[in-house]
Amino acid sequence: MKKFLTAVAAIMCAGAAAYAADSPDVKKFTFANDVEVYAIRDKNTTMKASLFTDYTKTSSLKKEDLKKEYPASVNCFVMRCNFKTFLIDAGNYDPKGSLVTKLATINIRPKAVDYILITHLHPDHVGGLIDKDGGAVFPNAKVYVSFDEWKHWSPIIAKQKPTELLRQFRDAYNGRIQTLNPGEPVVPKQVYAVKAAGHTPGHCFFRQGKLRFVGDIVHAVDLQIEHPEYCASFDSDQKQAYQTRVSFLETMSKEGCIVFGAHIPFPGVGYIMKEGNGFRFDPYQPGK
Numbered sequence: 001m002k003k004f005l006t007a008v009a010a011i012m013c014a015g016a017a018a019y020a021a022d023s024p025d026v027k028k029f030t031f032a033n034d035v036e037v038y039a040i041r042d043k044n045t046t047m048k049a050s051l052f053t054d055y056t057k058t059s060s061l062k063k064e065d066l067k068k069e070y071p072a073s074v075n076c077f078v079m080r081c082n083f084k085t086f087l088i089d090a091g092n093y094d095p096k097g098s099l100v101t102k103l104a105t106i107n108i109r110p111k112a113v114d115y116i117l118i119t120h121l122h123p124d125h126v127g128g129l130i131d132k133d134g135g136a137v138f139p140n141a142k143v144y145v146s147f148d149e150w151k152h153w154s155p156i157i158a159k160q161k162p163t164e165l166l167r168q169f170r171d172a173y174n175g176r177i178q179t180l181n182p183g184e185p186v187v188p189k190q191v192y193a194v195k196a197a198g199h200t201p202g203h204c205f206f207r208q209g210k211l212r213f214v215g216d217i218v219h220a221v222d223l224q225i226e227h228p229e230y231c232a233s234f235d236s237d238q239k240q241a242y243q244t245r246v247s248f249l250e251t252m253s254k255e256g257c258i259v260f261g262a263h264i265p266f267p268g269v270g271y272i273m274k275e276g277n278g279f280r281f282d283p284y285q286p287g288k
């Protein structure tokens with residue numbers, strides 16, 4: 001009987017692993033040095049062309065050339081490296097806890113998450129950290145946010161409404177929120193914060209080896225990679241957002257980095273390639 005139960009458990013485990021690889025909302029990627037990343041889709045969405053304006057006023061694109069809506073997504077990522085589990089951004093608040101359900105398909109329990117890396121404090125990046133009672137979904141994780149981002153939002157949080165979600169976040173993770181300056185490591189010699197301000201005053205991204213978790217540097221990949229001069233209306237400083245995007249495109253293409261975008265259509269993973277005087281986005285294809 002014991003042998004039979006062990007065999008059943010083994011089949012169930014194998015089944016769970018297969019489901020994780022094939023789940024429509026979870027996609028696994030494996031990289032050098034046993035680094036694993038799971039892209040997790042919070043939801044599909046679109047970005048209307050009317051949300052974007054040409055910051056430089058020099059674009060060759062005419063208004064009528066802009067497509068009506070660009071495909072987008074809300075993604076977050078789980079990275080496993082050196083026996084640690086990182087959650088990078090957390091998607092929207094969902095009282096039903098869909099992030100936890102998706103993590104369960106890859107056998108990750110909330111208490112097993114060691115580090116949470118937040119690119120910036122917008123609700124579509126921190127909402128998934130809060131449960132239906134306003135408590136912490138992840139009981140053991142340290143949460144990392146850039147110092148500038150925390151400094152910007154703290155007085156706003158203090159006023160409470162309409163930032164109820166952020167107040168809940170601050171209270172639920174009290175004592176576990178760690179601020180970082182750009183260049184500082186989350187884990188020494190492994191994972192670092194990189195300054196990428198513009199979308200918000202303290203927006204940052206995170207790097208591990210060649211991997212770059214870039215948050216909201218790009219919102220509509222089909223528009224802004226080729227035309228980085230187009231800024232989303234919700235960029236808090238369009239000049240800075242534009243400069244950050246241009247320098248990001250140059251650096252990512254030169255260094256051959258693998259980019260993980262919070263709003264690039266799921267799974268949101270690929271390369272920035274130089275093309276003529278501009279750039280293009282090539283989705284990542286394992287084995288190529």
Ligand SMILES: [Zn+2]
Binds near residue numbers: 125
């Ligand atoms: Zn966002």
